[in-house]
Amino acid sequence: MTARRTVVTGLGVVSSIGNGRSGFGAGLREGRSGAGPISFFDTTGFAHDRMCEVPDFPDGDSEQGLATRMTVAAARMAVEDAAVSLGELRDVPGLISIGTTDGDARDVDVLTEMELAQGLPHLDPLLAKRFRMSRMPLAVAADLGLSDVEAITLPNVCAAGNYAVGYGLDAIRSGEVDFALCGGGDTPNRKVFANMYRLGALAPDACRPFDADRKGVVFGEGAAVLVLEALDFALARGATIHAEVLGYSLTCDAYHPTRPLQEMVTECLRGALADAGVAPHEVGLVLAHGTGTKANDPMECAALAEVFGQGAVPPVAAIKSMIGHTMGAAAAHACTAAVLAVQEGFLPPTINHRVLDPECPIDCVPNTSRAGRPDVVLVNALGFGGANAAVVLGRYTP
Structure with missing residues (x-):
């Protein structure tokens, strides 16, 4: 059986640098920073207090946590961007796959110190409901009125967004569904912040991937959803095609709780290119995992050098x-950026860059976006516990 081609027809984004296709795209082009002081919990006692929060996000459904509301908003924007009627989607089988790390766990931060001082706090039943990550894709389905869909949550930590896109690609290729809403949503909470702080993985001011003076991660929040369609379904309804999902690959090594194994990252990247039928020299841009940690960045650069060859790694x-x-939304944000780069002809920048680390001998598109025409983009994502996922997106050609 010949696998059906899968195309991207809609993008929806909630982020700290802009919402929607145009807002997010403008933020990428301008090299905006979403970083600022944390507002949603008291950071007294922490030496760092930076995060990329989404400004002025509307309240939405009071029965949903913030991550779910952001994901629902991104899905609604994506469907609008795809210019597809909900009636068309309700008439065919579909899929909603959402990746996340913590779901709506931030809502636990509403428990006050007074409640905690009284012993085990009273947990509101409505609050308890929000802890179930399975509610995120179900909320999207309910908001859009879609009933003939599989709704699945993929909690594959920092690689979850790529897992969600790969899941959708498989379902469309096989003929199981005609469309898929794929992406991720997440909002960090005090617990996650404290854990990463104790690991020494948080940057005091800014995330500086590949920089000699990088000091770690700055958390962000938001959501991104892509509308994937079978090519024949998209063409039949006269859809505008933004890009094509060419292939993906997953590996899991369980080598170390936080440190990915280079050999398995290399295997994942090569597997994605093989699945896409793309040669390394055809890739015009890599959107790296790029956390800005001391351990991750050189490892990722070494894996890319294995895949592309020394001195031949694309930007x-x-x-x-x-x-x-x-x-859990990181890879979905990156896939969205990949589609925009292909469609609009630019390379997003790596901002906050000062001095390139000699262990990271790459062109990281420092500080300023660049005009370019990447026909193929490789999106890399690495999750704790060795959950690796890579997606290949490219320019659609009939």
Whole structure:
């Protein structure tokens, strides 16, 4: 059986540098930084207090947590961007796959110190409901009125967004569904912040991927959803095609709780290119995992050198320098940036860059976006526990 081609027809984004296709795209082009002081909990006692928060996000449904509301908003924007009627989607089988790390766990921060001082706090039943990550894709389905869909949550930590896109690609290729809403949503909470702080992985001021003076991650929040369609379904309804999902690959090594194994990252990247039928020299841009940590960046650069050859690695951008590490949404944000780069002809920058680390001998598109025409973009994502995922997106050609 010949696998059906899968295309991207809609983009929806909530981020700290801009919302929607145009807002997010403008933020990437301008090299905006979303970083600022944390507002949602008291940071007394922490030496660092920076995060990329989404400004002025509307309240939405009071029965949903913030991550779910952001994901629902991104999905609604994506469907609008795809210019597809909900009636068309309700008439065919579909999929909603959402990646996340913590879901709506931030809502636990509403428990006050007074409640905690009284012993085990009373947990509101409505609050308890929000802890179930399975509610995120179900909320999207309910908001759009879609009933003939599979709704799945993929909690594959920082690689979850790529897992969600790969899941959708498989479902469309096989003929199981005609469309898929794929992406991720996340909002860090005090617990996650404290954990990464104790690990010494948080940057005091800014995320500086590949920089000699990099000091770690800055958290971010938001959501991104892509509308994927079978090519025949998209053409039949006269859709505007933004890009094509060419292939993906997953590996899991369980080598170390936080440090990916280079050999398995290399295997994942090569597997994605093989699945896409793309040669390394055809790739015009890599959107790196690029966390800005001392251990991750040189490892990722070494894996890219294995895949592309020394001195032959294409430009490598790390958008976490702008939007922070949005955890389960990070790879979905990167896939969205990849589509925009292909469609609009530019390379997103790696901002906050001062001096390139000799262990990271790449062109990281420092500080300023660049005009370019990447026909193929490789998106890399690495999750704790060795969950690696890579997606290849490219320019659509009939």
